[in-house]
Amino acid sequence: MSKEFEIAREFEVDATPEQVWDAFTSGTGGWLWPMEAPEPREGGTGPFGSDVTVWDPPHRYTNRVENVEGISEQTLNQLDYTIEPRDEGRRAWVRYVHSGIFVDDWDNQYDGASKHTDFYLHTLRQYLTHFAGRPVTAFATFDGPEASKAPDAFAAVGRALGVTEDTPAGTRVTVQGADAVVDFRNPYFIGLRTDDALIRFFGRNHWGAPVGVSVHDFAPDADAKADETAWQGWLNGVFSRP
Structure with missing residues (x-):
């Protein structure tokens, strides 16, 4: 049975808002995996056929896709990134929200997505702390x-x-x-x-x-x-x- 989900996380990181924004939007594979960069405007095309519904660099970016291609267990997927400066812009506060609809095996799907989110965001912080500015080759x-x-x-x-x-x-x-x-x-x-x-x-x-x-x-x-x-x-x- 279809059921909505939301996975929200907040954290601070020793990186500028611009560095965090670049990590979220460049698609280079520095912390997640390589993907097409979003078209830099509201209404543009985002990764995996998503639509860019919010584009406000370097503060807010949201993409949304319905009928997620290649994932039969999911019919709606939305990623929302909010970034705020801390310490006069030397650090950043980040709120990440992954939401959507799982169609089948909800508990298992949610548990896996939630635990993966924690690890992916940890990897993001490792990337920003140790490799920011270095391209993924x-x-x-x-x-x-x-x-x-x-x-x-x-x-x-x-x-x-x-x-x-x-x-x-x-x-x-x-x-x-x-x-x-x-x-x-x-x-x-x-x-x-x-x-x-x-x-x-x-x-x-x-x-x-x-x-x-x-x-x-x-x-x-x-x-x-x-x-x-x-x-x-x-x-x-x-x-x-x-």
């Missing part, structure tokens, strides 16, 4: 094999990374021959940050899907295919071990 995202749908699959990923459920943020680990900082860890998600990349691990097995990985690479010579090949091989290897 390579972005890769992919899923694990069928075995990564198992209930204990994400725990296996954590063990392979050397990251337990109680590993605190700020812990340093070595993965794929690179030093990394654990910037996020809970039973559903793991975030690693290197000097040149944000590497995100998604425990989507909790919602019946494979474990996912995304790599946001800011190195000047980064190669998305090389990133995908390396990390896909690593992830497949986690689930091929006896």
Whole structure:
């Protein structure tokens, strides 16, 4: 049965309103995934066929799409971003609201969307704090094999990374021959940050899907295919071990 939902979050970040606005509207893949930038006007076309219903840089941006293409469980999707300056414009306060209509399996859909929102917005803050102004030179995202749908699959990923459920943020680990900082860890998600990349691990097995990985690479010579090949091989290897 169709039912409306709303997921709202507020936070402050050490970035200017203009930097936050650029992160929300440029579509480069610095914190979410690459997408077409919105047409910069009210009434313009936004990402994924949405309509820009509010355009007031760098304060407010809203896009809305009905009959969401490719997502049978959702018929309406709206994203609303409000940005206000703090500390004479050196910092920003942000309110993010994701709303719409889920058609089926409402509780599971809402739980997944809510938990993903927290992780995506954390990644946004990591991007603004550590990589603002650096272009994303390579972005890769992919899923694990069928075995990564198992209930204990994400725990296996954590063990392979050397990251337990109680590993605190700020812990340093070595993965794929690179030093990394654990910037996020809970039973559903793991975030690693290197000097040149944000590497995100998604425990989507909790919602019946494979474990996912995304790599946001800011190195000047980064190669998305090389990133995908390396990390896909690593992830497949986690689930091929006896």
